[in-house]
Amino acid sequence: MSDSHPRGSVAWAGHGIRVARAALTRLMEPADMPGLALIEALGPEEALALIESTVDSDATVEREVTEVLAAAGTRRWSGLAEALTRWRPRLVDIAPQRDLDTVRRFGGGLIIPEDDGWPQALHDLELGAPIALWRRGTRTLFPEQSRCIAVVGSRDCTSYGANVTAEIATSLVQRNFTVVSGGAYGIDAHAHRGALAVASGASALMAGGSPSLPLTKRESEAQPPTVAVMAGGVDRFYPSGNDELLHTITEQGMVLAEVPPGTNPTRYRFLQRNRLIAALCQATVVVEARWRSGALNTAHHAATLSRMVGAVPGSVYSANSAGCHRLLKEGAAVCVTDAADIAELAGSIGEHLVDEPTGDDALYDGLGTQDLLLLDALPLRTATTVDKLCVVAGLSAQTVLSGLGRLEVMGLAERLASGWKRRIW
Template sequence: MNEEHIARAALARLAEPGDTAMGAALRVHGPHEVLRVLQSDGPLPPEFRRRDPAGYRVRLGGPSAADDLATVARLGGRFVIPGDRHWPTQLDDLGDARPIGLWERGPVPVRHAALRSVAVVGSRAGTDYGTYVTDELARGLAGARWSVVSGGAYGIDGAAHRGSLAGGGTTVAVLACGVDVVYPRGHDRLLARIGETGTLVSELPPGCSPSRVRFVERNRVIAALSRGTVVVEAALRSGALITARRARDLGRSVIGIPGPVTAPQSAGVHQLLREEDTYLVTSAAEVIEHVGLIGEDLAPRPSGPTRIWDQLPPEATRVWEAVPPNRSVDAETIARDAGAAAQTVAACLADLEAGGLVTRETTSTEQGEQRTWRRTTVN
């Protein structure tokens, strides 16, 4: 751990996530100089504009960078910063809103997990439909070796993490609190499992509690880490829609899964789907088609069941439809009902019989043998 790690760890205590003034100052002056100025009584650099320095300096008496780094190390975690080999460079797309650093906990570095990753987000009050669809989607992504990124919350987030784990995949929970803080409390076992097999990640130092603003800013990290964001269920006012629009601003794919048109839990998704550059999907394969390699990760085209008569030419179809299923008729009757010449009907009936679509019956009469035809029952 070098001096830049220590300086950035200290600054992560002083600034809130998404602080673009801090980001601009770091870009121009570097972490050592910014920290030195904040620890002094002098004015802040011009990049902070009208920010009151007291808002940063009031936190100077909190836990030290050394304490935070030691805490995350005891948890088996790490603190990664821009320029590290484990830094996920897609976060650089956030510009001055890029995290000061990331606190990680888990065996899989977030850079590795995010190389092939999809964000799956949605309502905290997910319906049975929404949680089922999310579980199936996450399992499918895991089976195709795509990581699932979400926020660790109740509802759709939790279903996304569980589905990925059940499918043997890697899942990343981006938290709005420290990686040593269990929130929500009801997900203590889920978050523990993610920390054992995947990655818990936060830009907030250990011990930090969640807040509404931190949840909102957390969404930009979810969007930036992933190649695309899938929204399963979201009301008209939903944090999931914020994540989707952050993803669109970053040039990532924005994807929605429709729900019942009468369900308020899907109203936000449906509104999103009406916007430009939003894709409607129904399966993991269709998600991968949008976030994967062009021309290679194509989803199979869905189609209904194929029937043997689907392949018939138009003339044979007319003849086949003129053959009743519940009684036998002669060729003249079939020709009249089909509006086809006798020679055409004879040729079509021969082909239909060979294909098992009609059955020929022969009866003896005073005038000789009479041939009639009946449609064959085909499943």
């Protein structure tokens, strides 16, 4: 094997599927379709072995990968030889066992598609599903898609966006949803904090208090209030200003990434990370976003995956709401103003009904046209006769009499010795 592996110090193929997938997450960028097709065609270990070998072309493999790509809608690719020259320079950097040890030391692990705990929602990404997910935090089970809501938005949020986000996140957790976001500044951070505020009570969060470890199996498998899906490795929290927040998430929730420990976030990885957030969640809600914003990218991923998308409206003068309004204008999102709307959006129809605020006019809602005409005709101060009411309301005497009876029962009209008047409450 060493002959066929001139660059790296150890050949990792043959160390098992988990190790192979761990290694492949370092060799391939997220959503590297030819790479994912190679893994699909050969399996993770064979795929890694091929990359570790000196073989530059293989007609059978080439054909299989081409077929997998074609089935996924990719008709053209640059071929196996070219792809191998992309992956092989990174062989010198792979150390999957060290990476696995690193996350284990953090109390984390690697979730692979072969695991029972693999989020089934990721299958909707089809060939674009991640090779594996690096996990960190006390919670070990990613919740079912139906219980996950992505709450995302711009980094430079307004105080309006911060407030709405915090309230929505808190209320979603109270409704047994997990709030998924990207761990960034702004809306993301407020979403995570709002979710944590329920889980721990404000005091533990403020004090940065840590629950006593280790948790029981039942505790560790409890639904996390919040999950941060990172564009870089789970060992290096980005941005550094959210370091404490992200540590709190590991204590009470979960941090995930498809890139291995030590990986820096890049623009490309942020965009691909967004597809994971969208895929993992039943609905994606954009609280604030500029006309162009990464959050819109997440929303579009969600729409592509036939997930529900919600947008929170705001002032037409706020550039930070322009992206949300854009989604609404384009029909790409549904207008949501609170957690109840979002719960409804997440599809639990009937379980979470929108509470209709009541207004002053509610009293008149049940009235028919003729009773409404009659009510309008009834004087407020001095009582009037049925004949006069007929003229004013434009109704027959019979209609007026029966209508007065109904209005009296409803407490809207009263009969005095001198005639009828409106009853004021």
